Amino acid sequence: MTDDLAPPDLAAAQQMWQEYVAARPVGVAAGDEHTVEQFGDSRGLADELLRLVTHGPKRATAELVAGFATSGDPLPRVGSHWIACDGAGRPRVVLRSMELRIGPFDSVDEAFARDEGEDDRTLKSWADNHRRYWQRTCAARGAVWSEEDEIVFERFAVVWPPELADR
Template identity: 65%
Template sequence: MTEIAAASSHSLPLDTDAAARMWDAYRAAHPEATIASEEYTVEHFGDSARLADELLEIVLSGRKRATAELVADFVAHGDPVPRIGSHWIACDGTGAPRIIIRTTELRLGPFASADAAFAADEGEDDGSLESWQREHRRYWIRVAAARGAVWSEDDEIVFERFSVVWPPEHASTPVAPR
């Protein structure tokens, strides 16, 4: 049985009915890809509609294949920390589901453990480690403050790499046919 493991950790709307239909289409086309993890989350990138759309477009362009989030944000919102093989449906700023992402690599670590390769895989700004550090500092200070906390560079971060697996026209890694 498939279930939604968690909803968005932010206040943007989410069309969970449309997300369930997208998941059903993916699962019907590639049942073997969901054996390890039949649950999925419905989320968006960032903490605003503008940022959700901006980051989703970078994913759709093929430049973004990684993301980073504070462990404390997952915990504060009751969301599970991703695991390798888990799926999430990324929505745009209006809450419409656009793609299904599958986690391919995970690492936990502090801010200083981010490297140039990870920054490049995130594909944001100019792709440099310096811009990654600058923009993520700003972001994590803002989201920590929104939940009444103070962000520290020592806070644990989930460094996640992913592939886009659905719909087929956006898939970055072909899913084996049935």
């Protein structure tokens, strides 16, 4: 078995979106903007990070602005939604962007590292893990990562399915 990410199942994601919209008639419409995405760059990492969302403390994420440009996804906006899929491409949760900030690598703080919920949740482990991740993902697309690259720092809420939704 390969550890490559499977492409998201867009039909299943659309079905999940329709179920979410039907249950939330006020403030969300079927045509509202949403994206379908995965955490990480491998099946294992996608599944690990998604589990931290569904069964743990992960309520933040960070991605290079250049990563959004490469994937063709729009930058998130406060209030926008995204469907997070597992490493096999199956949609698992609908997330809503609650807070966004763009800044360089050294602008992250302890609170954000804790909210991202990974490893031991310290700023040091956040920096070590993200430095390796962005070096790897940039190299894979023929780019070189720099600590001055712009990063989207995002806090989110789980809004669907109801049994996992933040209260």
